[in-house]
Amino acid sequence: MAAMALALDFRIWLRSADATQPSPVSRPTASAFSPETPLYPLEGEIAEGWELSQPLWVTVDREEDGYYVLSDDLFLVYGEGATFNDALRDYVVSLIDYYQLVAAEAKRSALDQALFGRLRRYLRPAAA
Amino acid sequence: MARNPGEISRCLQSKFDFAPAKNRSPDHQWYELHLPGLPTILTKLSHGKKDIGAKLEGKIARQLRVRTQFFRKMIDCTRSREDYYQQVRTDPYPPWEIRF
Numbered sequence: 001m002a003a004m005a006l007a008l009d010f011r012i013w014l015r016s017a018d019a020t021q022p023s024p025v026s027r028p029t030a031s032a033f034s035p036e037t038p039l040y041p042l043e044g045e046i047a048e049g050w051e052l053s054q055p056l057w058v059t060v061d062r063e064e065d066g067y068y069v070l071s072d073d074l075f076l077v078y079g080e081g082a083t084f085n086d087a088l089r090d091y092v093v094s095l096i097d098y099y100q101l102v103a104a105e106a107k108r109s110a111l112d113q114a115l116f117g118r119l120r121r122y123l124r125p126a127a128a
Numbered sequence: 129m130a131r132n133p134g135e136i137s138r139c140l141q142s143k144f145d146f147a148p149a150k151n152r153s154p155d156h157q158w159y160e161l162h163l164p165g166l167p168t169i170l171t172k173l174s175h176g177k178k179d180i181g182a183k184l185e186g187k188i189a190r191q192l193r194v195r196t197q198f199f200r201k202m203i204d205c206t207r208s209r210e211d212y213y214q215q216v217r218t219d220p221y222p223p224w225e226i227r228f
Contacts, residue, residue, distance in 0.1 A: 063182065069184055071190075098170065109168065111166065115167050118225075
C-alpha cells in the first residue's frame with residue numbers, strides 16, 4: 001500500500017450551480033479546488049489499480065486550525081491532512097483500506113456481503 | 129476538549145471491545161466490532177499524534193454510528209459498553225442503510 005502510486009490528476013470538477021444542466025466547466029485537476037464548493041464528485045481511476053465506476057461525492061471540511069477533513073456520506077470513510085491534496089490522498093487510501101476490510105468480512109457475514117455489494121457498485125479493482 | 133488518537137484507541141479496545149483490524153496501510157489503524165445482527169462496525173484512527181478536532185470527532189462518531197455528543201460520553205466514560213451496544217441497535221446514527 002505504501003508503494004502504491006496515487007494519481008492526483010484524477011477528475012474532480014466544480015458542481016454546476018444549475019444541477020439540471022451539464023456543467024459548462026471543463027474538468028479541472030485537483031489543483032483547481034475552490035473553497036466555495038464543499039462537495040465534489042470523485043470518479044475514475046483514483047489510485048493505481050483502483051477505479052470508481054460512478055461518482056462518489058466527497059465533502060470537504062476544515063478544522064479551526066485549517067486542517068482538511070474529507071469524507072463521504074455513503075460509506076462514512078474519511079481522510080485528513082494539512083493540505084487538500086494530503087487529505088484527498090489519505091481519503092483514497094482509506095477508501096481502499098475499507099474496501100479490503102469489508103471484502104474480508106463479506107466472506108463470513110450476509111450483512112457485510114450486502115454492504116460489500118453496494119461498495120462494489122462504486123469502487124473496484126481496475127480491469128487488468 | 130481535544131483528544132488524541134491513542135486515548136480513543138485505548139478506550140475503544142478496552143471498554144467497547146473493538147479489535148484492531150488487519151488493514152494494510154501503515155498510516156492508519158482500523159478497528160472493528162462484530163455485534164450479532166448488525167454489519168461490522170469499522171472505524172479508523174490515524175497514527176499521527178495530532179489531537180483530534182471537532183470535525184474529525186464527528187467523522188469518527190459517524191463510523192461508530194452514534195452522534196458526536198454520545199461519542200464524547202463514550203470516551204469520557206459516562207456511557208457504558210452496554211449503552212453503546214444498545215444505541216447502535218435502537219437508534220444508530222446515521223441509520224443502517226441495509227434492510228433485510
